[in-house]
Amino acid sequence: MGNLFKNKEYKEAIFLYFKISTWIIFPIILALIVGKYFDKRFNTSPWIFIVFVGFAFLLTCIGILKEVKKYQNKIEKEILENKKNKDGKSDDTK
Numbered sequence: 776m777g778n779l780f781k782n783k784e785y786k787e788a789i790f791l792y793f794k795i796s797t798w799i800i801f802p803i804i805l806a807l808i809v810g811k812y813f814d815k816r817f818n819t820s821p822w823i824f825i826v827f828v829g830f831a832f833l834l835t836c837i838g839i840l841k842e843v844k845k846y847q848n849k850i851e852k853e854i855l856e857n858k859k860n861k862d863g864k865s866d867d868t869k
Contacts, residue, residue, distance in 0.1 A: 791846060798838035806831035
């Protein structure tokens, strides 16, 4: 199990998992707390709560899409670099 975390790919996967989980958990928890507080303060239950949860959902979607796009660009860049390296090596052997 110790060797599992020394592998670069596993580290990146675990880091991405935590980043995505953070985008899911924190906005909704913040929306729950703030929405309930404002609903009690202004006696508007459940409307402010629903609005904050909706904003949290949108923020979560946007955050996850940004993270996925960054990771996708990173993978595409690595694929291009590997392709260039592979093409360069095949030219050197001729």
